[in-house]
Amino acid sequence: MPLKITLKPREVILIGGALLKNGDHLAQFTVENEVPILRQKDILTERAADTICKKIYYVVQLMYFEPSAVATHHKTFWELVRMLSAAVPSVLPLINEIGELILEEHYYQALKATRRLIAYEDELVLKAHERSSDLQQDPERDSVGTRH
Numbered sequence: 001m002p003l004k005i006t007l008k009p010r011e012v013i014l015i016g017g018a019l020l021k022n023g024d025h026l027a028q029f030t031v032e033n034e035v036p037i038l039r040q041k042d043i044l045t046e047r048a049a050d051t052i053c054k055k056i057y058y059v060v061q062l063m064y065f066e067p068s069a070v071a072t073h074h075k076t077f078w079e080l081v082r083m084l085s086a087a088v089p090s091v092l093p094l095i096n097e098i099g100e101l102i103l104e105e106h107y108y109q110a111l112k113a114t115r116r117l118i119a120y121e122d123e124l125v126l127k128a129h130e131r132s133s134d135l136q137q138d139p140e141r142d143s144v145g146t147r148h
Contacts, residue, residue, distance in 0.1 A: 002030045002031065002032050003030065003031045003037070004028065004029075004030050005028070005029055005030070005031060005037075006026065006027070006028045007022040007026070007027045007028075007029075008022065008026065009022060009023070009024050009025055009026060010022055010023070010024065011039070011040055012039075012040040012043070013037065013038070013039055013040065014036075014037065014038045014043055014065070015031065015035060015036070015037050016035040016036055016037075016065075017036070017065050017066075036064045036065050036107070036108070038061070038064075038111075042111065042115075043061070044057050044058050044061060045058075046058060051118075051121055052080060052083065052084050052087075052121075053084070053114070053117045053118045053120075053121040054118055054121075055080055056077065056080050056081065056084070056098075056114055056117065057111065057114040057115070057117075057118060059073050059076050059077045059080065060073075060077065060098070060102065060107060060110050060111050060114050061111060063077070063102065063107050063110075064107035064108060064110075064111065074102070077102065081095050081098075081099065088124070091117065091120065094113065094116060094117045094120065095117070097113050098110050098113045098114055098117065101113060
């Protein structure tokens with residue numbers, strides 16, 4: 001099924017491994033065949049993959065665009081997943097969903113699920129910062145928030 005795409009001025013899109021940058025005007029085109037596509041907002045560079053969940057996203061992105069190296073990327077993915085699930089067991093339902101999508105070779109859907117994993121990671125980090133801030137403001141509180 002053809003995919004109609006509209007690019008904003010200077011918007012970037014990754015199509016089948018080719019990074020395209022639009023000019024100064026709105027552009028519209030149709031992709032007539034099945035090919036990996038990511039818009040600028042969904043592209044994660046290796047440098048920007050600065051947390052474990054973002055590294056997982058980056059590896060899934062590589063699977064999507066480099067099918068010839070998928071075995072290598074699978075190995076990296078499962079290593080990262082083992083580390084993450086050991087540290088944060090509450091991610092297991094999302095990890096299972098992502099893993100199933102990958103095994104079914106539904107990489108775009110796996111990327112969407114991995115964005116939810118990144119959002120969950122961000123939420124956990126925010127809560128940890130809030131708790132740390134609370135402890136700094138009231139040092140008599142212990143780790144569960146009670147006074148001594």
